[in-house]
Amino acid sequence: MAAGGSSQLAEVAGALYTWLRAPRVSELVTQWPFLETWEPAEAYERGEAVPVRWRRLRESAGRRQDAALHELVEAAFAQPRLRALSPGQSMHWVTFSRRAAPPICHDLPRVMAIGDGCFRVRFADGRLQDVYGATEAVAVVVGGLPDDAVPDPSCM
Known part of the structure; x- marks a missing residue:
């Protein structure tokens, strides 16, 4: 539901840690700007x-x-x-x-x-x-x- 890349290991580890806490995809990409999402992923989370x-x-x-x-x-x-x-x-x-x-x-x-x-x-x-x-x-x-x-x- 989100994808991206970073050469900074701390960013990648932080994003993985955040993801394991099961946030909404919009929260994940807001907190970690190197990640991107797309409309169907956000619609899925809204039940739409x-x-x-x-x-x-x-x-x-x-x-x-x-x-x-x-x-x-x-x-x-x-x-x-x-x-x-x-x-x-x-x-x-x-x-x-x-x-x-x-x-x-x-x-x-x-x-x-x-x-x-x-x-x-x-x-x-x-x-x-x-x-x-x-x-x-x-x-x-x-x-x-x-x-x-x-x-x-x-x-x-």
Whole structure:
């Protein structure tokens, strides 16, 4: 949740000592200026990791020249069951996890655009299903969610 480097051993030792006392990341980087953090780490500590991850994914998809990805992300965001989960993107797949912090779950369906308005859904058991349209793909993902696909409150 924080990273940095220093050539001063006393600074490094002090930062490690502070970190072992489990402060908030904002306190750690304030006390030790050679350390840096990023928005998702601070959002995680505030209990706002999932909304921040969704905002960042939507912004990223909107900036790209990939209309299918943008359409897919917006369709997924419109679904309350998916919006409650932590979104991500890995190797063109839009993923969903119960956890906003590592380890990310890999047992929920994921989806990717494959061209010409088609999308591929991959289920946890390895099955693939191709569908036409982002809304239809998201419906398949939601239909493939297990009943226990709810956020893990200890990792939000």
